Amino acid sequence: MRTFAARIIAFNKSLTYKGTLPEGIRIMNPFQESPLALAASSEFYQKYYHDSQPRHLILGINPGRFGSGQTGISFTDPKRLVANCHIDFPGPMTHxxxxxxxxxMIAAFGGEEQFYQQFYIHSICPLGFTKIGENGKETNYNYYDSPALLKSVYPFIxxxxxxQIEMGFETEVCFCFGTGKNEAFFRKVNEAHQFFKKIVALEHPRYIMQYKSKEKALYIDKYLRAFSEV
Known part of the structure; x- marks a missing residue:
């Protein structure tokens, strides 16, 4: 049997969106656009997933420009890839x-080795989106930010x-990062397709850092309690 690393890397390499997109929205595919992201993510998965031990899925929204858009690893920006995972990244040190x-949170859990032995983080929509604003600046765009985009990407999601489930992940429970639109959409999808027996939603890390940073320790404790129950 192939290791989880081999299965995850093959999945990432196969990611291709062939549908239509609303005007002004661009698909972001680091695995096809960036040799650095493909190399960094492949090294990461070989390091932490070189086995066949089942893990629990954690699904975020979709990749962002400065995290997995750079490294190909969900919720892992270049700074954390180098400092925490000890994997070289010759590209921009985005934050x-x-x-x-x-x-x-992973440090509080017990460290990278222990966390990634039990969990795998990706996204409900595994590729990201960007939009060019009126000022010409490119910004992140979520799959649910417009009805037209959501309709277009629904089959892809x-x-x-x-x-991802077919790779061999646990289906008793799936964790969802995002207690608003992401959770609501994911619960509807799960109701229709019966992917998981239970969904546990946790506040999205971006929301915590942007609006609840003074209570960050409380949210980390909440995450750890949720993860300890599986």
Missing amino acids: EPSSAYIYE VENIRK
Whole structure:
């Protein structure tokens, strides 16, 4: 049997969006656009997932420009990849607040080795989106930010949740990062397709860092309690 690392790397390499997108929205595929992201993520998965031990899925929203858009690893920006995972990254040292929170939580959990032996983080939509604003600046865009985009990517989302489950992950419970629109959409999808027996939603790291940073320790404790119950 192939290791989880081999299955995850193959999945990432196969990610291709062939549908239409609303005007002004661009798909972001680090595995096809960036040799650095493909190399860094492959090294990461070989380091932490070189086995066949089942893990629990954690699904975020979709990749962002400064985290997995750079490294190909969910909630892992270049700074954390180098400092915490000890994997070289010759590209820009971008910073993503969500990544800072996740790696602080992972440290409280017991460290990278222990956390990644039990959990695998990806996204409900495994590829990200960007939009060019009126000022010409490119910004992150979520799959649910417009009805047109959500309608376009729905089959892609369902297909890739199924593909990730088929890698051999646990289906008793799935953790969802995001207690608003992401959770609401995910619960509807799960009701329709019966992917998981239970969904446990946790506040999104970006929300915590942006609006609840003074209560960060309380949210880390909440995460740890939720993860300890599986």
